[in-house]
Amino acid sequence: MLAGAVIRPFGLPEAVLAVPAAAVAVGSGAIPLEHAREEAARLGPVIGFLAAVLVLARLCDEEGLFRAGGAWMARVAAGRPRRLLGAVFVLASAVTAVLSLDATVVLLTPVVFATAARLGVRPKPHVYACTHLSNTASLLLPVSNLTNLLAFAASGLSFTRFAGLMVLPWLVAIAVEYVVFRRWFRGDLAAAVPVPDGAGTPPLPVFALVTVVCTLAGFVVTPALGIDPAWAAAAGALVLAVRALMRRRMTVRAVAGAAGVPFLAFVLALGVVVRAVVDNGLADVLGRIVPGGTGLPALLGVAALAAVLANLINNLPAVLVLLPLTAPAGPGAVLAVLLGVNIGPNLTYAGSLATLLWRRIVHQHEHDVDLKEFTVLGLLTVPAALGLAVVALWGSLYVLGG
């Protein structure tokens, strides 16, 4: 099924293969109907939350938030490539944390590239920063990454407690990336000659910005009122959607499309299939490898295992496999899994499922990325960022209490 999701025969959406696979798992009795229903009930709110964030990000793009971000980066950079890298780090980290890694990969990366081109700066370090930070900077909030949303539901942590425990690991991991990038790309960060393109400064989309800030505040306030924070995301998305529809910037169909319904179905089906695999023996096998306890060595072990698994089978299945095994040990172990599955994918090209992806990508875009550079950069950043982030998490757990 994972192979099918990667290859996507005939360009079919991933869900076309995943949903029948889940149906087979249930139909063949590999997973009891009750477990499947339980899994669906657990994933339902997560998927709703995800849909709201995806729509929110898309509408922010429609409002011009990312274009304004490009103008801000250009202004901060003032023609200097190293300052641009700093601005890219700040913006990519913020966008990933608040609007999820999808927003950074799909919406921010083209803006960063265009900004670099306009400043006459070599784009490679800045585009690399977007791809690395879309993983590394997705540690902070439950909404930053689908893996976090899944773990958030399993950990029993509140939204603010999750953020409180993750803020230090998040900052540490980003700092490691920044130090390595400054050294690795020092040649590329040396020169800049602006190229005039006649584009004026876009206005700041105050409405979208205020809505995002209010949504963030909503994440903090709603749990105190006993409401699921997903509703805050839904409210933010709704406000921007109504505005876009009233101004005829978007159609209802386009808004619904931004939610990525086939993707949501894929996640649900993946959850059911992974549960079937875990129930039928994987839990016993991995249960023996997963370190118990929440001491520093145990957390390091859990994070390393999660990183390796994320590189073998992609981070989404990896987190689904590891959550049931680590949740009994408490939130510390669950957060260590997140460090592994979120930082780990920078190690291998396209987060692996290695050969399959490789074949698909080679067919589509012939040998386009310098694999050696990609891998060396991964080796320089991932172990250091992961190790130090785990130490930071351990410290946070110690200070704030697990």
Place this chain on the structure above:
Amino acid sequence: MIVTAWIAEGTWPACVDAVRVHAPEAADVVLLHVSGPDVPGLAHAAYAGLLGRGHPEHDPGTRLEDLGADSAARLLDSAARRLGRPCRREERSGRVEREVVAAVAGTDLLVMARDGDLARLGPRSLGPVARFVVDHAPCPVLLVWPAAAPDVATLPPPPPH
């Protein structure tokens, strides 16, 4: 006589200025830009890593390819303006170092800039791409510093006997 100036982000004004100084009046000047596939490739890979998203039309790599073509055209416009004399523009895409070498076959002079560590004299002032071109160019090469050359004091000490 054909003089080709390799126009690259960040270093091109020095190449254009060198053409103005060193190319004979009668020479045909070619401004060459090569777009590499590696940066759009990064975006393709990042999107492929997002399992289950489908929607190939959202792939940011494709957008980067379009933006890259636009910015290459603007770059060559700027270079032509700075040159201030008739010239031909050539845009290529592919592995940059190989495309440059292929493009200058039959050229009488290639003007290019150093693209590595520009703070001191030495082999590191050439990055891997420029190094390949210098090593493989089938024509004479004029290699310029993008800005003022570093002081001779940055020369590494002689090896001990």
